[in-house]
Amino acid sequence: MAKTKPAPVESETAIRVRALEAILIEKGLIDPKAIDALVDTYETKVGPRNGAKVVARAWFDPAYKQRLLADATSAIKELGFSGMQGEDMVVVENTDSVHNVIVCTLCSCYPWPTLGLPPVWYKSAPYRARTVSDPRGVLKEFGTILPEDVEVRVWDTTAELRYLVLPKRPAGSEALGEEALAALVTRDSMIGVTVL
Amino acid sequence: MLLTPDLVPVISASGQSARVDEKIAARFKTGTTVRVRNLHPTTHTRLPGYLCGKVGTVEIDHGVFIFPDTHAHNLGEKPQHCYSIRFKATEVWGPTAAANDTLRVDLFDDYLDPA
Known part of the structure; x- marks a missing residue:
């Protein structure tokens, strides 16, 4: 030995x-x-707490949510987040009938200004290959099981747009203020591998 | 140009969009059915191979962007429209995929043919 x-x-x-x-x-x-x-x-400076603020604002302020879904880049910039790997943003909304999940099969494209750097698993070959071919299997491994009648919408973000998922607002959060709402939002829910 | 620490906050905050402010006609309107060309370049591309030959629908026209396939090799910007194309999961993966599920992939004009 x-x-x-x-x-x-x-x-x-x-x-x-x-x-x-x-x-x-x-x-x-x-x-x-x-x-x-x-x-x-x-x-240390840019990370998913930025994205959480965007999500909380969208839940709290319907007019902001409308702007966010229509022109995500400008709406996110209103909160002070912009720049490298977030130059052209799209926000996709989870609803009762649609669940969105983000992947980049060619590399690891990810919205840095709102989420920071991608987690290691996001860059791994299995996540990239399986999220497009077996999204429900991947989601299940994250503990996310969705009814069959919900459309799982996989965004393979291989070009110049960067995507952020607007998760569904959790039940029972109606009375919460913006800051308390932001505290509920996780990185994984904004990638779309989990729900809140 | 040398990237120095004092430039980091500047480039981090400003970024560099590949969007091109030019009026270039889109080859496809939203709602059009398209087929992904069967291309297998050995040079830089943003076309995922699993989509070759698949049929989808133009869902969003994102506007005009630099074409990475030429730009990466100093062959010019070749600006063109980039679209979010919707594919049914069953179109790409066959009958075992969930009937309701879809893929949305950002693809450039040069990757697409009318279907």
Whole structure:
């Protein structure tokens, strides 16, 4: 038996990212400190609490909801969220008859200004392949079981639009204010893999 | 151009939309039935292979965008309409898919033929 623990094997993705980073630095295209600043921005400053505020406002203010569904980019910008990977937004609404779920089969397109960086599972090959081919199976694994008469609407966001799901407002939340409503909204419900 | 830390908040806040402000005619109106071309480029594309040959309906015209397939290879912006196309799950995956379920996929003019 070996006395020392073997070094953890670096994943293929990690190796590839390190190689890309090295090339970008070598070619003088990026200062390594800029990479740290980018990671810090999307790990600590921008995240799903932004999206939760958008959802809560839509539940609270019917006129805002109307604007959000008609022109998501502008309506989200009203709350101060815009920019990289959220330049052209679409918000899709869950109702009694439609449940929306977001995936990017080609890579990991995701609305950064409202949700931050995508979770690891969202980028994984099984999620990307199975969400389009067996959405109800994937949803079940997230604990989401929907009646047959509900249309599961899978958005494969492979082009330039970025999508956010407007979940159904939970029953019993009628008396809550905007801030309390925002606290109910989870990241996964805005990807559409869970309901509230 | 060198990306420096002071530029990060700027590009993060502004982003870079691929939308093009040009009046370019859409090849398809919403409600039209289209068939996805059977294309298998070995270069950059945003066309998922599982849709090749499938028939769907133009649900939303998102407007005009830079075409990534050419732009990625310095072959020009080739701006064109990008649509959300609705496919029945059964059209793409066969009779075992749920009858009610649908797929919505953003596809460019160059990927589509009239059906």
